[in-house]
Amino acid sequence: MAYPRSDLAAPSPATDVAPTTVKIVVAGGFAVGKTTFIGSISDIDPLRTEASLTEHSVGVDDAGDRTRKTETTVAMDFGRIALPGNLWLYLFGTPGQDRFLFMWDDLVRGAIGAVVLVDTDRLEQCFPAVDYFEARQIPFVVAVNCFDGVAKHQLDDVREALAVPAHVPMMYTDARSRTATKQSLVLLVQHAMRRLAN
Amino acid sequence: MPGRERAPDADPGAVVYESGSIRPYAVTGGRTRSKGELIPIEALVSVIGMPAVQLSTEKSRIVELALTQYLSIAELSAHMHLPVGVVRVLVGDLVEEGHARVHGVVASQYNPAATLSVLESVLDGISAL
Numbered sequence: 001m002a003y004p005r006s007d008l009a010a011p012s013p014a015t016d017v018a019p020t021t022v023k024i025v026v027a028g029g030f031a032v033g034k035t036t037f038i039g040s041i042s043d044i045d046p047l048r049t050e051a052s053l054t055e056h057s058v059g060v061d062d063a064g065d066r067t068r069k070t071e072t073t074v075a076m077d078f079g080r081i082a083l084p085g086n087l088w089l090y091l092f093g094t095p096g097q098d099r100f101l102f103m104w105d106d107l108v109r110g111a112i113g114a115v116v117l118v119d120t121d122r123l124e125q126c127f128p129a130v131d132y133f134e135a136r137q138i139p140f141v142v143a144v145n146c147f148d149g150v151a152k153h154q155l156d157d158v159r160e161a162l163a164v165p166a167h168v169p170m171m172y173t174d175a176r177s178r179t180a181t182k183q184s185l186v187l188l189v190q191h192a193m194r195r196l197a198n
Numbered sequence: 199m200p201g202r203e204r205a206p207d208a209d210p211g212a213v214v215y216e217s218g219s220i221r222p223y224a225v226t227g228g229r230t231r232s233k234g235e236l237i238p239i240e241a242l243v244s245v246i247g248m249p250a251v252q253l254s255t256e257k258s259r260i261v262e263l264a265l266t267q268y269l270s271i272a273e274l275s276a277h278m279h280l281p282v283g284v285v286r287v288l289v290g291d292l293v294e295e296g297h298a299r300v301h302g303v304v305a306s307q308y309n310p311a312a313t314l315s316v317l318e319s320v321l322d323g324i325s326a327l
Contacts (some may be wrong), residue, residue, distance in 0.1 A: 002302050003220070010267060010268075011268060012266065012267070013244035013245070013264070013265075013267065013268055014266075018242045018244065018301035018302065019242065019268060020302065020310050020316065021240045021270065021301075021302055021310070022240075022241055022310050022316065022320055023239075023240045023311070037312055041271075047272070047273060047276035047277075048276055048324045049241055049272050049275040049276040049281075049282055050279075050281040050282065052278070055238065078272055078276075080270075080273075081323075081324075081327070083319065083320060083323025083324065084319070084322070084323050085319045085323065087316070087320060087323060088240075088242075088270075089320060089323070089324070090240045090270065090272065092239070092240075092272070099214070106236070106239065106282075107239065107265065109238065110220055110238055110240075110310075110311055111311055112311040112317065112320065113311075114246070116286050122214050123200065123202075124200055124202070127202045130202060131202075139241065160201070161200070161201040161202065162201070162202050163201060163202050178327075182324055182325075185324050186321065186325055189317055189320050189321045189324065190321065192311070192317060193314065193318070193321065196312060196314055196317065197314070
């Protein structure tokens, strides 16, 4: 799905200095569209990696009937975007189940921040992510994924249900849309810059 | 919509580590982490020439993959179908043995994501996509 959108030549270790790498975490419930979101903008097809250290123990996903996902590995998907200035931006999707929260510390260390993808039909699935980023004071934005292109709820209502403060940016998004994904990332980086400046 | 109860005091330390398969760590001699700083998952690895010495299959594969391109720990993990933790240990070994270099972690005080000029470049770059 990923098309080579960036015309930046990949730097060669033989002749070029290593790119500076930054990362953004994409969180949210299982099958909320994280990998789609990442794939909509990544230069490379999203890659899947198994998580680190002591994780493993693979159970059965309790995904709702919306999903056809049946994979049960503790995996996370990620993508990469080359930006001018010899910058590589990595997008990491979090493993979408509460019991893998312990792996997030590793993921979020040094991250610009997080985009929390929300499906308003299964709002409660994003609570652990919101709790997590809030408790660690990691900049995050809430992006309400409109699966069928239709917003079912007002953002104010979602904000109230999530109990996120007014300074946390919220927007509608469409994980399939490169433009919408781009806007979500822009919103997050702007938010992170404001946080940094304060 | 069912609401969320704010849980500002959530204890980040309250995690349960499950015990489980350690088979992938056979290639690291059972080590689950290398000495020194934990290499960030997005840290780029490059290889310092083709080693003259015989390396393990997994280390050879890393050398092969990273010889002509910068690859992150995460990408090596994905390409090799090995957990991130295993790749970290193997890369840590290669660095120690003088075969590989890890970029962006030497000056561990420097966090690009907390540097305004870097964020400005990221913002400009994404906006221009």
